Amino acid sequence: MDSSFRLVIVILLAIGFVQQAPAHHAASGLYDRDGWLTVSGRVESLFWRNPHVRFQLMVEGENGVEVPWEIEAGSVNSLERMGISEVMLTPGSTIEVSGLPGRGGQPIAFARSIVAASGEEVPLFFDINALDEHYELERNPQAADANQSPDLFRVWVPVTVPNTGSGRIEFPLTEAARAARASWDPANDPSLRCEPPGMPAAMDNPYPVAFEERGSTIVLRLEEWDGVRTIHMDASAAAPAPSPMGHSLGRWEGDDLVVETSGISFPYFDDLGTPQSDALR
Numbered sequence: 299m300d301s302s303f304r305l306v307i308v309i310l311l312a313i314g315f316v317q318q319a320p321a322h323h324a325a326s327g328l329y330d331r332d333g334w335l336t337v338s339g340r341v342e343s344l345f346w347r348n349p350h351v352r353f354q355l356m357v358e359g360e361n362g363v364e365v366p367w368e369i370e371a372g373s374v375n376s377l378e379r380m381g382i383s384e385v386m387l388t389p390g391s392t393i394e395v396s397g398l399p400g401r402g403g404q405p406i407a408f409a410r411s412i413v414a415a416s417g418e419e420v421p422l423f424f425d426i427n428a429l430d431e432h433y434e435l436e437r438n439p440q441a442a443d444a445n446q447s448p449d450l451f452r453v454w455v456p457v458t459v460p461n462t463g464s465g466r467i468e469f470p471l472t473e474a475a476r477a478a479r480a481s482w483d484p485a486n487d488p489s490l491r492c493e494p495p496g497m498p499a500a501m502d503n504p505y506p507v508a509f510e511e512r513g514s515t516i517v518l519r520l521e522e523w524d525g526v527r528t529i530h531m532d533a534s535a536a537a538p539a540p541s542p543m544g545h546s547l548g549r550w551e552g553d554d555l556v557v558e559t560s561g562i563s564f565p566y567f568d569d570l571g572t573p574q575s576d577a578l579r
Contacts, residue, residue, distance in 0.1 A: 328400060328401060328404075328406065328408075328484050329398040329399065329400055329401065329406070329407070329408045330398060330399050330400070330401050331398060331464070333398060333399045334396070334397070334398070334399070335396070335397070335398075335399040335407060336394060336395065336396040337355065337357050337367060337394070337395055337407065338357065338392070338393070338394040338395070339355040339356045339357035339358065339364075339367065339392070339393070339395075340355070340356045340364075340390065340391070340392050341353055341354070341355060341356075341387055341388065341389050341390065341391050341392075341393060342354040342355065342356050342366065342389060343389055344384060344387050344388070344389055346374060346384040346387075347374060348373045348374050348375065348522075348523070348524075349373055349489060349492075349494075349522060349523055350370050350371065350372065350373060350489075351370070351371040351372065351373070351374060351377060351387075352368065352369065352370050352371070353369050353371075353387050354366050354367065354368055354369070355367040355369050355393070355395060357405070365405055366405065367395075367405045367406065367407065368405065368406045368407075369395055369397075369406070369407050369408075369409050370406070370407070370408050370409065371408070371409045371422045372422060373505065373521075373522065375505065375521055376505065377422060380421065380422075382420060382422065386412070386414060386420060387412075391414070391415060392415050393412050393413060393414055393415065394412060394413035395407060395409050395411075395412050396409070396410055396411050396412075396413075397409040397410040397411070397422075398410070409422045410422060450509050450516075450555060451509050451510060451511050452508065452509065453506050453507070453508045454506065454507050454508070454509070455506050456503075456504055456505075456506075456507070459502050459503065459504050460502050461502065462499070462502050462567065462568035462569075462570075462572075463502070463568050463569040463570055465570060469567070469572060471572070475572070475573050478571070478573045479570065479571045479572050479573065481571075482570070482571025484571075487569070494523035494524075494525060494542070495523070495542070495564065495566075495569075496541070496542025496543055496544070496562060496563065496564025497527075497542065497543055497544050497559055497562045497564060497578075498559075498562075498567065498578075499564070499566065499567065499568055499569060500520060500522070500523070500525050500527075500542075500543065500564075501520075502568070503520065503522040505520070505521040505522045506521045507519065507520050507521065514530065514531050514532045514535075515528050515529060515530055515531060515532075516528075516529040516531060516548060516555075517529070525543070526543070527543050527546055527559075528543075528546065529546045529547070529548040529555075529557050530545075530546065530547050530548065531547075531548050531549070533547055533549070535547065537560070537561055538561070539561075540561045540562065540563040540576060541561065541562075541563055542562070542563055542564040543559075543562075543564075544559040544560055544561045544562035544563075544564075545559065545560055545561040546558070546559040547559075558579060559579065560578075560579045561576070562574070562576065562578050563576065
């Protein structure tokens with residue numbers, strides 16, 4: 299990777315907002331990030347699709363009565379990159395699951411690893427090293443304009459992400475916004491209905507992204523949710539109606555691509571119900 303090139307993503311906050319609507323995947327609202335549990339049982343059913351693999355595990359409870367546990371794992375993309383296939387979670391197989399427990403004692407968990415009937419332990423958690431090995435990030439050999447860096451147009455693997463869904467970031471919210479976030483119910487998470495997030499939540503994910511040059515636009519493809527952002531390099535490009543991804547205008551400042559996005563109709567800043575208005579830029 300050319301050390302002279304820097305990819306900088308900046309999210310400018312314009313928070314003084316109140317609206318209601320669904321948000322991105324609410325892992326923090328559902329699971330205890332500071333807890334840990336291990337349960338064993340029989341795989342009853344499997345949902346092998348993005349954005350998150352899910353399966354039901356029948357766990358023996360009190361008096362020998364089986365209790366259905368809903369287990370969630372990473373995306374199909376990340377699991378397959380680590381050599382994990384749906385065969386390992388075939389309904390009828392007996393496995394042991396370790397991971398984050400559900401809040402409030404719910405029979406749910408976010409799996410970090412499984413132990414198969416054979417005794418083999420398999421990690422299910424996203425691993426940046428697995429991505430590095432999967433992608434050969436070779437430098438684009440084609441020449442480019444003096445105002446552009448050829449290194450941009452390739453696949454990128456985020457090393458760190460803001461993790462706005464951790465609940466550890468204090469945003470300067472208004473009283474109304476704090477009340478709206480406090481009343482948000484994670485059970486209404488639209489990702490459970492396979493509805494993708496909008497900006498800026500769409501950018502806060504650990505999966506690969508790719509930049510493609512297309513004349514006066516740059517297309518930014520996000521592996522998560524198969525998201526697509528179109529960055530208009532012509533400042534005169536007409537702004538369409540508001541949309542979840544908004545209208546992005548880009549410009550080069552040396553080797554930095556600076557993108558400003560407005561016209562965002564997505565109503566939440568993160569996956570914890572923090573509201574944002576259509577004035578967000």
